Amino acid sequence: MQHGMLRYNVEAETFIVGSSLPAIELAKRSLNVASILQQLPNSFSETLSAHMDRKGVSCERLAVACLLSRNSIFRFKKDAYPRISLPNVICLCIGLKLHPLLSMDMVRKAGYTFNGSSEHTAYQMLLMTMTNSSLCECNDFLCQMGMHPLGRYESSR
Numbered sequence: 001m002q003h004g005m006l007r008y009n010v011e012a013e014t015f016i017v018g019s020s021l022p023a024i025e026l027a028k029r030s031l032n033v034a035s036i037l038q039q040l041p042n043s044f045s046e047t048l049s050a051h052m053d054r055k056g057v058s059c060e061r062l063a064v065a066c067l068l069s070r071n072s073i074f075r076f077k078k079d080a081y082p083r084i085s086l087p088n089v090i091c092l093c094i095g096l097k098l099h100p101l102l103s104m105d106m107v108r109k110a111g112y113t114f115n116g117s118s119e120h121t122a123y124q125m126l127l128m129t130m131t132n133s134s135l136c137e138c139n140d141f142l143c144q145m146g147m148h149p150l151g152r153y154e155s156s157r
Contacts, residue, residue: 033099044084044109049077051096051106066095067135067151086112090123091150094135103127122147 021029036054040047052062059077063070068091076082076092089110093103104127107114114120122145126138139149 033101036099036102037105040105042109043080044106044111045077045079045082047106047109048092051098051102052077055096057096062092062095065135066091068092068095069152084110086110086123087148087150090126091135093127094130094133094138094150097131098127100128100131103131118145119147 059070059073063073093106114124130138
């Protein structure tokens with residue numbers, strides 16, 4: 001379809017919205033994301049630092065945005081191979097408001113691949129469709145899915 005895909009299911013049809021951007025704008029954004037990807041370092045910690053520098057985000061500001069402690073953010077940035085859980089990687093991507101392709105790069109560099117589980121599918125949906133949402137809004141979605149909220153707080157409010 002012109003602005004998305006039509007998926008057929010035995011019970012219902014679901015329309016998945018595509019980009020409403022003109023082709024020229026989409027091409028510009030694609031080239032921009034490709035340029036960023038090509039310039040990123042190979043390690044998770046250096047990539048996290050590069051995104052924070054590029055966006056002008058401090059450890060304190062990111063900690064607030066992704067409901068993690070400032071010390072955790074600092075450790076993720078400084079340890080060559082930080083031990084980081086997948087939910088915390090998702091928190092960082094959402095807190096940084098990364099483009100979905102940049103988020104997938106972060107997930108891969110943290111040593112994770114998505115499988116077909118409902119948890120992993122929900123995380124992918126967050127990264128692909130809730131790029132501009134707050135972590136609280138993302139946690140509302142996860143709670144609707146019956147999943148634990150992201151970040152260090154039990155409640156997303």
